[in-house]
Amino acid sequence: ATGRKKIALIGSGMIGGTLAHLAAKKEMGDIVLFDIAEGMPQGKALDLSQCGPIEGFDAKITGSNDYADIAGADVVIVTAGVPRKPGMSRDDLLGINLKVMKAVGEGIKNNCPDAFVICITNPLDAMVWALREFSGLPHNMVVGMAGVLDSARFATFLAWEFGVSTRDVNAFVLGGHGDTMVPVKSYTTINGIPVDDYAKIKGVSEDRIDEIVDRTRKGGGEIVGLLGNGSAYYAPATSAIAMAEAYLGDQKRILPCASYVEGKYGLDGLYVGVPTVIGAGGTEEVIEIELSDEEKSNLKVSTDAVEELLEACKGLDSSLV
Numbered sequence: 669a670t671g672r673k674k675i676a677l678i679g680s681g682m683i684g685g686t687l688a689h690l691a692a693k694k695e696m697g698d699i700v701l702f703d704i705a706e707g708m709p710q711g712k713a714l715d716l717s718q719c720g721p722i723e724g725f726d727a728k729i730t731g732s733n734d735y736a737d738i739a740g741a742d743v744v745i746v747t748a749g750v751p752r753k754p755g756m757s758r759d760d761l762l763g764i765n766l767k768v769m770k771a772v773g774e775g776i777k778n779n780c781p782d783a784f785v786i787c788i789t790n791p792l793d794a795m796v797w798a799l800r801e802f803s804g805l806p807h808n809m810v811v812g813m814a815g816v817l818d819s820a821r822f823a824t825f826l827a828w829e830f831g832v833s834t835r836d837v838n839a840f841v842l843g844g845h846g847d848t849m850v851p852v853k854s855y856t857t858i859n860g861i862p863v864d865d866y867a868k869i870k871g872v873s874e875d876r877i878d879e880i881v882d883r884t885r886k887g888g889g890e891i892v893g894l895l896g897n898g899s900a901y902y903a904p905a906t907s908a909i910a911m912a913e914a915y916l917g918d919q920k921r922i923l924p925c926a927s928y929v930e931g932k933y934g935l936d937g938l939y940v941g942v943p944t945v946i947g948a949g950g951t952e953e954v955i956e957i958e959l960s961d962e963e964k965s966n967l968k969v970s971t972d973a974v975e976e977l978l979e980a981c982k983g984l985d986s987s988l989v
């Protein structure tokens with residue numbers, strides 16, 4: 669072992685490769701790109717290593733098809749599986765990606781059971797739950813990335829609408845990562861000014877804000893449709909890196925993540941998007957906020973959809989029952 673941190677990326681496709689580049693540029697640690705495709709992670713690792721002299725990083729980047737090479741990883745980011753094609757919903761991926769989570773969960777359990785694991789594979793809220801079950805890691809050490817991305821999408825559209833810096837928009841999204849996600853307007857501010865108030869000041873109609881909420885919900889699908897082949901990867905990767913940095917740096921950031929919720933929000937043992945404190949203890953705390961009746965019922969629709977997916981997972985793999 670070296671004194672450096674080790675980042676294992678399970679899945680070396682579009683998001684995996686982007687994650688490796690970001691982690692190397694930030695010198696977060698040494699990086700292992702793992703994939704079942706032979707040669708591809710090794711090729712990406714070589715290509716990325718050769719950015720080092722130009723960008724000025726010393727991170728060691730290797731590619732592998734052997735789980736033994738993720739041994740002792742501090743952070744594992746999982747993108748293994750298949751992405752959506754145009755016309756597919758995230759849920760269509762369930763059967764294929766559930767099998768992938770089983771293999772990945774066992775690989776993590778056997779090689780780096782002390783890691784902080786961030787899942788990105790879709791359908792996110794079900795896959796992070798299944799990955800936790802298969803790996804047997806504590807719930808606070810397994811989390812899903814979705815809310816950071818969904819709220820970044822919301823913030824981007826709001827910044828464009830109001831003509832303000834994206835840095836001054838604090839957008840808030842709750843619930844499952846799907847078309848039922850719940851952008852929460854009451855907690856969304858333009859540098860502290862509630863978004864509805866700011867819209868009034870700027871003469872932006874409520875309908876226009878609702879259109880932006882709707883575009884946020886369908887933000888992933890919009891990109892899938894445009895790309896024609898695969899789904900978003902730059903912003904998903906940078907979102908997961910923010911979560912990994914919060915863990916490695918014990919930053920205690922409050923990030924919207926798919927976290928394990930037991931008790932709060934009236935939920936009983938479910939992974940779903942909620943504001944979460946991330947620090948050296950993994951997901952250290954889930955913050956329960958006040959919601960309006962409408963937001964509560966929207967959250968219920970979203971968590972019901974997640975629960976349905978968990979039932980489908982249990983139907984496909986009896987070890988999950």
Ligand code: A3D
Nearest residue numbers: 679681682683703704747748749750751788789790792904
């Ligand atoms: P892609 O470029 O296809 O990469 C996936 C990689 O996984 C490929 O290189 C495969 O070879 C590899 N793989 C398949 N099976 C296994 C296995 N058993 N073990 C190890 N590796 C395997 O996809 P991508 O990087 O664009 O997307 C990856 C996942 O992220 C997909 O499930 C997407 O739907 C999901 N995604 C989630 C979000 C969220 O916000 C949650 C956003 C964008 C994409």
